[in-house]
Amino acid sequence: MMKLKNRWLIALSAVAIHLSIGSAYAYSVFQNPLASQLGWETTQVALAFTIAIFFLGVSAAFFGPFVEKKGPRKAALLAAVLFSTGLVGAGVAVSMESLALFLLFYGAVGGMGLGLGYISPVSTLVKWFPDRRGLATGMAVFGFGAGALIASPVAAQLIESVGIASTFFILGATFFILMVSGALYIAKPPVDWKPKTMLEKEEKQTQPVKEDLAQLTAKEAVKTKRFWMLWVMMFINISVGIMLISVASPMAQEKVGMTAIAAASMVGIMGLFNGGGRILWASASDYIGRARVYTIFFSIQLVAFLILPTISNVLLFQALIFIVISIYGGGFASLPAFIGDLFGTKELGAIHGLLLTSWSMAGVVGPMVVSFVREATNSYNLTFYIFAGLLVCAFVTSIYMTKNIKEVKKEKELRVIETKLA
Numbered sequence: 001m002m003k004l005k006n007r008w009l010i011a012l013s014a015v016a017i018h019l020s021i022g023s024a025y026a027y028s029v030f031q032n033p034l035a036s037q038l039g040w041e042t043t044q045v046a047l048a049f050t051i052a053i054f055f056l057g058v059s060a061a062f063f064g065p066f067v068e069k070k071g072p073r074k075a076a077l078l079a080a081v082l083f084s085t086g087l088v089g090a091g092v093a094v095s096m097e098s099l100a101l102f103l104l105f106y107g108a109v110g111g112m113g114l115g116l117g118y119i120s121p122v123s124t125l126v127k128w129f130p131d132r133r134g135l136a137t138g139m140a141v142f143g144f145g146a147g148a149l150i151a152s153p154v155a156a157q158l159i160e161s162v163g164i165a166s167t168f169f170i171l172g173a174t175f176f177i178l179m180v181s182g183a184l185y186i187a188k189p190p191v192d193w194k195p196k197t198m199l200e201k202e203e204k205q206t207q208p209v210k211e212d213l214a215q216l217t218a219k220e221a222v223k224t225k226r227f228w229m230l231w232v233m234m235f236i237n238i239s240v241g242i243m244l245i246s247v248a249s250p251m252a253q254e255k256v257g258m259t260a261i262a263a264a265s266m267v268g269i270m271g272l273f274n275g276g277g278r279i280l281w282a283s284a285s286d287y288i289g290r291a292r293v294y295t296i297f298f299s300i301q302l303v304a305f306l307i308l309p310t311i312s313n314v315l316l317f318q319a320l321i322f323i324v325i326s327i328y329g330g331g332f333a334s335l336p337a338f339i340g341d342l343f344g345t346k347e348l349g350a351i352h353g354l355l356l357t358s359w360s361m362a363g364v365v366g367p368m369v370v371s372f373v374r375e376a377t378n379s380y381n382l383t384f385y386i387f388a389g390l391l392v393c394a395f396v397t398s399i400y401m402t403k404n405i406k407e408v409k410k411e412k413e414l415r416v417i418e419t420k421l422a
Helices: 007-026 028-038 042-070 072-096 099-128 133-162 164-185 196-204 225-256 260-288 290-310 314-343 348-355 357-377 381-421
Strands: none
Touching: 007 072, 007 099, 007 133, 007 164, 028 042, 028 133, 028 164, 042 072, 042 099, 042 348, 042 357, 072 099, 072 164, 099 133, 099 164, 099 314, 099 348, 133 164, 133 260, 133 314, 225 260, 225 290, 225 314, 225 348, 225 357, 225 381, 260 290, 260 314, 290 314, 290 381, 314 348, 348 357, 357 381
């Protein structure tokens, strides 16, 4: 009989993979050097990141069935190959001064590695932590949010000392080793496995056992109302967060008069809240419920976005931005556990991948809307009101989600009663 793996080491392996792909959030470090050294337009350089995020969502949906069929280890190893190839290819493109090649490797190939690397460990963690789904996925996705904190200073130092191309080569090799190390330990738990503490509680009946709402395949899940309600909620939550991330520095300078250095420091701190919010909110969802957490998300964000247009105080402005960014991260971290609650773990990776198409759409819509409004009105204020309107839609959707969950639970209970009577 094979020795059971340590689930906390499984979690650590997932963090190693997510820290690697999370380095994508440090892309802004490359923007000015690429533009100045190669003469590429700022919009052209930024396009590579947009393409990467787009391919993240699309590939997550495409590779979802692959993760379920081949398992997390093979999926994570393929993610390591794709992501590292994207970085090394980007270095080759810089050496050749080819923008098209850069967009292909960093954007498309690297983006596919991002998508596959994002979903492959998370769906496995949910199965290893049936008692603490939120905490487990929060830890892994924290790595993605915090990856930029490590990668940013390292990449900046490497660019100065060895140049842009060599920096991509070094990062590509380093992340390949780190991702492969994590991938080699990851494995699914035995079927119907539960931790000892959970089994003891069930035997003593010290607390009611939480059951998943259903056990659905990806094809069955997309036919339910709750799948599309969750898609809308994620799309709006991501759009709000990524909009702020895309313009945080210039917005802070324009709205509350922060200096460029102070605004840059704020952006760095946003990374901490992005990562920290993933653990905090996901852990909280284990106790207060996933549906309730999302309703709280949209309530807080709505209030913040109605206040932000009128704010001139630097500290209050930053506080509200940090709260919203923590919710942005918390939405990502709570999603896999919410999927498990709603649809079970039967094909969690595939369903997770399909829902991450909302990230692809939001990654384009959020930055485009804020840029268009800023150019048209010479102000960011209207943007806050537009997204406040979207947050109202998300809040209402979250209320309907809670209602739908209660209805499904009642139907499930009635079927059990009917079966017993028969």
